[in-house]
Amino acid sequence: MSGIFNLLLLQNTLRTATPVVLCALGCLMTERAGFMNIGVEGMMLMGAFFAVLGSYLYGSWVMGLVFAIVLGVLLGLFYYVFSITFKSDEFVIGVALNILAGGLTVFLLRTLFGVKGSFSDPGIVPLPTLHFTWLEQIPVLGTLVSGNTLLVYISWLLVFLCWLLLYKTPLGFHLRASGEAPEALRASGVNPDRMKMLASVLCGILASLSGAHLSLGYLTMFSENMSASRGFVAVACVIFGGGNPPRVFLAALLFGFIDALGIRLQRYIPSDITSMAPYVVTVVMMVVVVLMKRRKKKIRQGEER
Amino acid sequence: MRKWRLPAALRTLIAIKPKQKLTAQYLLSLLIAVTLAFLVGAGIMLLCGYDPLICYAALFKGALGKPRAIGNTLAKTATLCLTGLAMSVAAKSGIFNVGGEGQLYFGGIAAAVVGARMAGAPDWIIIGCALLAALLAGGAYAWVPGILKVKLKVDEVVTTILLNSAAIYFCAYLANGPLKTTERGISSGTDSVAASFSPLIKLSNLNGSVFVAIIATLLIWYLMTRSTTGFEMKITGTNRRFADYGGIRADRLMMVGMVLSGMLCGLVGMIEVFGIHKRFITNLSNEYYFDGMLVAMIMRYQPMGVILMSFFFAVLNIGGSAMELSAGISSEVILIVQSVIIFFMAAQGGIRQSLHAYTVKRRVRRAHAREVRT
Numbered sequence: 001m002s003g004i005f006n007l008l009l010l011q012n013t014l015r016t017a018t019p020v021v022l023c024a025l026g027c028l029m030t031e032r033a034g035f036m037n038i039g040v041e042g043m044m045l046m047g048a049f050f051a052v053l054g055s056y057l058y059g060s061w062v063m064g065l066v067f068a069i070v071l072g073v074l075l076g077l078f079y080y081v082f083s084i085t086f087k088s089d090e091f092v093i094g095v096a097l098n099i100l101a102g103g104l105t106v107f108l109l110r111t112l113f114g115v116k117g118s119f120s121d122p123g124i125v126p127l128p129t130l131h132f133t134w135l136e137q138i139p140v141l142g143t144l145v146s147g148n149t150l151l152v153y154i155s156w157l158l159v160f161l162c163w164l165l166l167y168k169t170p171l172g173f174h175l176r177a178s179g180e181a182p183e184a185l186r187a188s189g190v191n192p193d194r195m196k197m198l199a200s201v202l203c204g205i206l207a208s209l210s211g212a213h214l215s216l217g218y219l220t221m222f223s224e225n226m227s228a229s230r231g232f233v234a235v236a237c238v239i240f241g242g243g244n245p246p247r248v249f250l251a252a253l254l255f256g257f258i259d260a261l262g263i264r265l266q267r268y269i270p271s272d273i274t275s276m277a278p279y280v281v282t283v284v285m286m287v288v289v290v291l292m293k294r295r296k297k298k299i300r301q302g303e304e305r
Numbered sequence: 306m307r308k309w310r311l312p313a314a315l316r317t318l319i320a321i322k323p324k325q326k327l328t329a330q331y332l333l334s335l336l337i338a339v340t341l342a343f344l345v346g347a348g349i350m351l352l353c354g355y356d357p358l359i360c361y362a363a364l365f366k367g368a369l370g371k372p373r374a375i376g377n378t379l380a381k382t383a384t385l386c387l388t389g390l391a392m393s394v395a396a397k398s399g400i401f402n403v404g405g406e407g408q409l410y411f412g413g414i415a416a417a418v419v420g421a422r423m424a425g426a427p428d429w430i431i432i433g434c435a436l437l438a439a440l441l442a443g444g445a446y447a448w449v450p451g452i453l454k455v456k457l458k459v460d461e462v463v464t465t466i467l468l469n470s471a472a473i474y475f476c477a478y479l480a481n482g483p484l485k486t487t488e489r490g491i492s493s494g495t496d497s498v499a500a501s502f503s504p505l506i507k508l509s510n511l512n513g514s515v516f517v518a519i520i521a522t523l524l525i526w527y528l529m530t531r532s533t534t535g536f537e538m539k540i541t542g543t544n545r546r547f548a549d550y551g552g553i554r555a556d557r558l559m560m561v562g563m564v565l566s567g568m569l570c571g572l573v574g575m576i577e578v579f580g581i582h583k584r585f586i587t588n589l590s591n592e593y594y595f596d597g598m599l600v601a602m603i604m605r606y607q608p609m610g611v612i613l614m615s616f617f618f619a620v621l622n623i624g625g626s627a628m629e630l631s632a633g634i635s636s637e638v639i640l641i642v643q644s645v646i647i648f649f650m651a652a653q654g655g656i657r658q659s660l661h662a663y664t665v666k667r668r669v670r671r672a673h674a675r676e677v678r679t
Contacts, residue, residue, distance in 0.1 A: 038462065082648060086655025091401065091462065092602045096647040099595065103640025110635040111353050232466045239460060272478035279471040283464050290457045 007143050009260055014144065014152060015218060017256025019044070019210040019227075021155045023234035024241070024248045025162050026206030031238050032166060033199035034179030035083060038094030040207040041231025042101030043075050047208025048215035049105040052124055052222040053112070061125045061150075061216060068212035069205055076204025080197045098231075106224050118223030126220040127151055127213070149217035151209065158206070163245040175199055207231065229279070236282045240289040255282060331653070335603070338649035346642040350634060360632045364639075367627020368620040374627070376509025380580075381619035383518035384573055386612055388597020390525045391569035393606035397529060397538040398562025399545075399555060400454060404465025405570040405594030407472030408443040412571025413578045414476045415442035417585035418484065420498030420578070428500040435498070435575055436517070443571020444564045446472060451563035455556045461563075477587040486584065495585040502580045514576040521572055525565070526608040534561060570594060596622065599643060603650045618643065 023040050030037040047068045054067030079097065083090040113119045127149040136142040166172040177185040178195035185192045214230075215222045233255055241248030258281050262274030347357035368378045388405055395402035402408075416435040423431045450468060454461040479495075486496045502513035529535040537558055541548040548555065577589050600618050604610030625639035649656070 036462075082652050082655075086652035086659065088651040088655055089602075092647065092651040095403075095595075095598065095602070096644045096651065099599065099640060099647075100644035103637040103644060107349075107635050107637035107641065110637070229466065229470050232463060236463045236467060239463060270478050270482055272474045272481060276471050276474035276478070279467045279474075283467050283471070286459050286464060287453060287457060290459055294457075 007140065009257075009264060011144055012260035012263070013253060013257040014148065015256070016259045017253045018152050018155050019214045019218065019230055020234050020237060020252040020255050021159065021249055022151070022210035022213060023207050023231055024237040024252050025155075025158055025245065026203035026210070027234050027238045028162065028166075028241075028243060028245060028248055029175070029199040029202045029206070030196075031243055032176050032179050033196045034182065035090050035196065036094070036235070037079065037200075037203055038091060038232075038235065039075075039079055039097035040094075040203065040234060041227055041229065042094075042098035043072065043079075043204055043207035044211040044214070044231045045098075045101040045105055045225065045227040046071060046075065047211025048226055049108065049211070049222050050208070051212035052119065052215045053108075055125045055216055056121060056123050059123065059125055061127050064125070064127075064216050065209070065212055068208045072205035072208035073201055074204070075208065076201035077197070079204065080200035084193055084196050084200070102225060105222075109222065109224065116224075118221055118226075120221030124216070124220050127217040149213070151213040151217050154209075155213075159245050159249045166245065171198075210234075233278065233282055236286055240286050242289075251285070254285070331605075334653040334657070335650060338646050338653065341649060342642045342645040345645045346638055349638055349641065353634065355632060355634045360628055360634055363628040363632040364624035365620065366624075367631065368624035372506055373509045374623065376506035376511035378616075378619045378623045379515065380510035380512070381623050382616045383515050384576070384593050385597050385600055385615035385618055385622075386522055387518055387569050387573050387576075388594045389600035389604075389611040389615055390522060390597075390608060391566040391573075391594070392598045392601035393604075393608060393611055394525055394529060394569070395562045395566035396601065396606045397535075397542055398558045399538075399541055400451065400559040400563050401462050402447060402450075402465055402563055402566040403462055403598070404447065404450060404468045404472075405566065405597070406590060406592065407465075407469040408446045408567040408570035409574040409577075409590050409594055410472045410476045411446045411574070412439035412443035412568075413574030413589045414479060414484070414495065414585045415439050415571070416575035417495045417498055417578045420500065421496035421584075424499035426499075431498070431500040432502075432579065435579060436572070439571040439575030440568040441571070443574065444568040447563045447567020447570070448560070451560050454563075455559055476585070476589075480585055480587050484585075491584075493587050494582075497584040498579060500579070501583050502576075510581055512580045514580040517572070518576065521569065522612060525569065526612070528565075529608045534558070538562070599647055603647055
């Protein structure tokens with residue numbers, strides 16, 4: 001068993017969790033602004049494609065990230081216009097966005113690169129891997145923290161920044177208010193729709209960055225449907241992280257841990273079962289969280305009596 | 306002279322036409338949305354250097370040009386119709402079932418196992434038992450997220466989506482592991498089933514299962530528009546508080562809708578197994594449920610609309626692959642066209658409102674300007 005539970009497992013956990021972390025942070029923004037975004041899955045997929053496109057065309061990972069961010073802004077605005085300005089069902093828009101993403105990426109893959117299935121090329125420049133020599137001298141922490149790709153560190157930073165934004169700034173306060181009490185916010189002179197737009201754009205950026213990590217950091221290629229429901233897992237993480245960035249981060253880490261563990265257990269258990277595990281565990285976690293909340297509520301009610 | 310009258314069946318069909326909210330205005334928007342979507346598609350084709358007219362001609366010819374193509378289109382219509390109704394029956398009951406794909410796989414594998422184990426029995430018994438097994442398996446797999454939603458308020462959209470992936474992997478495990486066939490030359494899949502639906506048009510996917518699909522469609526249509534349950538769905542959908550006041554148990558309704566939805570998906574899985582592949586294979590469905598979901602969403606979960614729209618989407622779907630073969634453009638362009646239709650249809654109310662607000666504003670401004678001048 002020592003071949004399974006070792007430091008490398010934790011390192012893999014951090015790596016596999018990163019796309020989910022980024023995407024979940026994005027979801028969190030719209031969630032706090034009062035609308036669910038099922039479309040993050042599609043945003044992630046498109047982000048992954050355009051990051052590869054940018055990196056391949058310009059031969060630089062910076063352009064990959066720029067492409068992803070610009071796309072994220074556009075997708076965020078698009079989602080905002082359809083779900084808030086036009087007041088459509090956000091669930092329908094989200095699902096349609098996912099389908100558009102599936103179709104568009106495959107279509108572009110075939111017409112631009114002329115390949116089916118997946119595109120990998122030495123011309124795609126991956127994200128840089130950062131090594132901190134001073135950190136590597138510390139035994140456990142060194143192996144864990146050093147040697148990850150850029151977006152892994154950015155994602156950690158973003159967890160903190162998101163928390164700061166949501167809980168410590170007036171802007172974050174307004175953003176949360178636009179979800180919880182939009183009328184009160186309007187009465188205080190802030191347009192809640194503006195806040196929702198901000199949340200949607202942030203969500204787009206974060207979701208397509210998570211895609212960029214998938215295609216330029218985690219792997220150096222794009223393949224059809226490579227987001228593989230990670231966006232949905234991120235939505236689940238937001239739900240059982242209770243809309244709080246650090247907790248959502250932990251939830252995403254848990255998912256990453258199960259994913260990484262599954263890959264290692266493939267020697268002992270059929271791979272189909274290990275691939276199934278993260279999804280089942282996520283569902284079970286959602287149930288457990290609800291049950292725990294209920295118990296807490298009951299205890300609180302008992303105290304009040 | 307005797308007055309000419311419509312045949313009785315047709316007359317009843319017209320008499321019981323759905324009097325629900327597929328208003329003329331909505332249908333007009335639909336027409337505009339479809340036209341716009343086709344224009345978007347044409348734009349993409351032009352950008353990629355294809356002639357849109359040739360592409361679209363290839364599409365319609367590929368879907369309706371030959372008996373074989375028509376057969377395929379009709380078979381696809383049946384699939385879309387069943388999955389679309391599955392989405393509708395759940396959505397109308399107030400619960401979203403996004404997990405039809407998983408239920409489809411479970412229905413398929415259950416039917417395949419029953420079909421293979423019962424070898425020797427008369428065909429109709431095998432098919433009947435497999436049908437029951439598929440309904441049970443699909444329904445049971447939908448029951449889980451349903452009960453979680455009703456009892457614990459766990460968001461059903463997320464659970465059903467996640468359970469999709471879980472089911473697909475689990476069925477792949479079964480088909481690659483314990484239930485793997487011993488037949489030679491089959492890399493993955495269960496034993497072949499002992500009975501199957503016979504094809505109706507040579508070399509096409511249209512087979513006897515289409516009758517099962519028609520019966521199921523009629524039953525669901527009847528349930529949704531003509532029965533007490535359907536009435537309850539309608540009331541709950543229009544005014545939840547009134548429904549509660551009227552003593553409609555929303556929880557029970559949700560469970561009924563969810564399980565029925567799962568059963569329909571299971572049925573689609575069974576049809577795939579018994580009609581086309583003759584065994585369970587690991588890639589049984591190519592996101593069929595999501596296609597059906599789109600149809601249901603566009604037609605606002607109205608059964609009659611879903612039935613008609615399924616045909617249109619089937620034409621797009623089957624024609625899309627033919628277009629790829631003959632005109633050379635990637636068939637995914639059709640997916641883009643479809644999603645554009647949905648974006649516009651989902652937003653049509655809002656777009657109309659915004660346009661209205663804009664014209665009103667302009668009129669006011671003009672009137673104001675006129676006043677200033679005089």
